[in-house]
Amino acid sequence: MSDTKKPEASLRPATKMVHGGTMRSQWGETSEAMFMTQGYVYDSAESQEARFNGEEPGYIYSRYANPTISMFEERMALLEGAEAARGTASGMAAVSSAMLACVKAGDHVVAASALFGSCLFIVSELLPRFGVECTLVDGTDLSAWKAAMRPNTTACFLESPTNPVLSVIDIAGVAEIAHEAGAKLVVDNVFATALWQSPLALGADVVVYSATKHIDGQGRCLGGVVLSSEEFLEADFKDVHRHTGPSLSPFNAWVMLKSLETFPLRVKAQTENARILADRLAEHKAIERVFYPGRADHPQADVVARQMTGGSTMVALNVAGGKAKAFALENALKVVKISNNLGDTKSLITHPATTTHQRLDDDQLAAAGIGQGTLRLSLGLEDIEDLWEDFEQALSSL
Template identity: 65%
Template structure:
């Protein structure tokens, strides 16, 4: 798809224009190339495509023009040399790890991870001879102590799900670099607009595009980003094992990116209003929002992130029963485990997303029975605040 022209555009402009390639019809909105493959004008042309002399498309499991536009837009936005899109966020996480590790290697990961990431690191990789150590991601000494001569990758997510702890990406990146390991950051709880892990020293970024990038709850998707050599490895894994993004979903995500900046700005402002309203209510015994001065890592969040977060976590009195009463009393904010959506959504992590963890592990991660996780949408802030305050009265 031609050379990427790195113009001096700001992110909000890149989100709308970067990567667009128009057909001979000059369409305004990018086309969906809903095709499994491509035809060649001659057998010689087919041979040249397959042996790489002609860099055109050969099969949509390998690459597709619509998906490529999405990848180009993501790479430009993130400041990465290249990107590959995947069928889901988990396919992106798995692809990043599979492209990096081999039997005999070791991975160090922050223990506050999304459950399926923990499954890959703790259960799946050991079946193929890759060992792992889980650390408290906020404790830099634990990262240092966990390093072994065969440590190949560091993996972390920040802000963490659901307790919104902030891990110092630049500091962990330094430890990774001095240990010869690559740092992978799952940037799902943030967005490329709010946190730029590559600039902080990370090597690889992964996204569940299902979240803020789609932002309207329609499709699953994922992205891996990094330098050209790593993306070449990731692409080899993807094209031969098959978790590639469908052209239709690629198009939905490409269009999702166009509105990302306005959505995230509004969601962040709504999250800040909601966090203050919750913190002011006596039914909330703890409110966690990285943009509030009472967040234990407020200074780090200010340094590392641009504009706090679209997510708020809070603990209500009365444990599980109290949390259930609040969630069920909401009339506008819906109970759902997605996040980053235009619609405000709430979930009770202990009985949904983090149910798989033992009560002891949940306690260690600060996931109490009274904890609720709220993803702020783009609705009117007054309506959202009225809904949460009325529900808190029920606790």
């Protein structure tokens, strides 16, 4: 296996997404190869021992590392501007293993209360079972983060923009508060994507993605990725990852590696669809409220302007008439499909209170800004006029 020349640091992101991380075998294949192997063979017992000792470079077992996964990780690190990356089996594997790498019994975690249901479970239910206390705060209120910090706080966790109503949290502000207290900041960047927000550059220590979303981008494979410094990934994350087994499948890594080649094109086009649809929906009388980063009426428009270079492929809306009207709108749509997934080339809509955020009680739903009339829309790559006509016909039937 020969390493091709690494792309120059000065190359632009689109070029890096096509060439970055490629390793070619002795056959010189153009397209990256898929290494569907669990293990590796050695020339001798001495070589095997040296590999285990770390004295000889090379792969040992695909739960630890695999050439196709390495290519995906390298390309992801280039996209994010991170020192290094580790692939995981799903976004939740990325979140849970990153958080486990930051804590031990007796530690304390502070997290924004507006979280995707499974992320909320990790920080507020799972970690406390192992002696890690958690305080939830209004993520948009920096004074609440500051007040929640304790001498034993080792990690802060947030999503921005939040799932589903796209509240935007001041990442640089939270990073400063976390670092003053000696804690690490872990950011779930799924709703912004690496194209529109760079948490590491804003001061975060760890970025996590559900690669299931825009990174695959075509609704096929589950995957996740953790991006950080080499130091964090080697000293804190490596053993958690190796020995608990949230490893990415080489097949899924290959799909995602190839998907990264079109990532900037797809995300730009989907974001443009979202921006146009958000503006048109905001003018419609059946819609009470539209949430979209980049619109002047976004509740944290100033933070959006400071920390994001683009909007999102996601739009949230409040439909007048609560759950009944929200369901009626979903059911009347023809091009847009009802699905709780996001980041696909197909436009998808869901009712968070009864799906992705079903675990939340009424107070938690209110804290997350989710009403019974709230719908979350993930924009795909369809023609914007077909999407708009679909909404017009569905809204007129309400």
